[in-house]
Amino acid sequence: MPADVEARPRYRAYSLLTLALAVLLFAGVGVWNYRLNPLAYDRAHIREVAGILTRGRNYANYDTNINWRALRREQIYQLKAAPDVLVFGGSRWWEAHADLFPDQTFFNAWVSNDQAEDALALAYLLDRAGTLPKTLILSLRFISFQPPAEREAAEWQEWAGEYRAMATRLGVPAHSSFDTLPIKNWSGLFYAPAVFERARQVAAIPAEPGPTADLQNPALEVIAADGSVHWSAKSLAKYTKKFVDGNVRKELLKIGDTAPKIDPALVDAMGKAIGFLRSKGVRVVLAQTPYHPDFYAEVQKRPFGKTLNSLEAVAQDMSKRWGVISVGGYDPAKLGCVAADFIDQIHAKPACLSKVVRLIPADKGV
DSSP: OHHHHHHHHHHHHHHHHHHHHHHHHHHHHHHHHHHHHHHEEEEEHHHHHHHHTTTTTTESSSOSOSSSHHHHHHHHHSSSOOSSSEOOOOOGGGOOOOGGSSEEEEEEESSSSHHHHHHHHHHHHHHTTTTOSSSEOOOOTTTTOOOOOGSSOOOOHHHHHHHHHHHHHTTTOOOOOTOOHHHHHHGGGEEEEEEEHHHHHHHHHSSSOEEESOOOOOOSEEOOTTOOOOHHHHHHHHHOOOHHHHHHHHHHHHHTOOOOOOHHHHHHHHHHHHHHHHHOOOOEEEEEOOOOHHHHHHHTTTTTHHHHHHHHHHHHHHHHHHHOEEESSHHHHHTTGGGGGGSSSSSSSSSHHHHHHHTTTOOOOO
């Protein structure tokens, strides 16, 4: 018998063994990621934590790298009553606490890497849950209207079903089912480096995640019952001037001369979602938060700055077309925010956010 014929069974056996080992490896990575980061992948745990928050308790976690949209979905459906004020935007709003809105019930529904599609999905969720707020504060991010094919972030796909349902309701073109599959999000479950990073993190922090009555923890980040984030003492100590300045330089180097595009179709879709909310009696506010002074000054010389200026123009146009309130902006000087008001190039502290909030006029009805 020829040697190559005799070798075939051994080759097939080797191939099958290699495949089996690869499957076991990926499965093992998936299991450990699932167990070590349940707020990213475990839907039952996410539902449980949403219940804890809805009942008025806070929740301490290792970090903020969780599936925020899945958590917000559960929170919205578990709300006992519609809030007076609901803030929705990206992480720029994560430190907007309830005390910025005295004498009003408040829910901060911020998510990471918000896109225009999220506005449609949120409108659908709130309407379906019967928890449309009196005032909804929305915000425009530098990639809010970026064409999907050019995006790096894919977190918005968690709300793909809600987005597509509202797009159909509004009569606007929706991305295809394939383009809205959360493939990137779930592929993270099988990302091996994430297992080692989380294991290192868990080993370094003696405390464990769980409900808490406190708003600050020595090592864990606290998700407040109002939806906002309160940094650990460890994180606050990290946000030094040296750290922030280094972050600004890093982000300026990262963007270079690039600038996100603005897709008119997405602008139109978000506008129609705002129109829908207005028809339901919701007072809609477009509130822009500023950038770090050094970052803003530098990008005004680059294409990125032109995108920011265009977004401010979009906000003004939406205000006129859809009858919404537009406040704030990206220029920190106009709002009286200084370098010490930021923890990096884009995230403002409550002291700066309060200056944006104060520009929102008192509610006199829609």
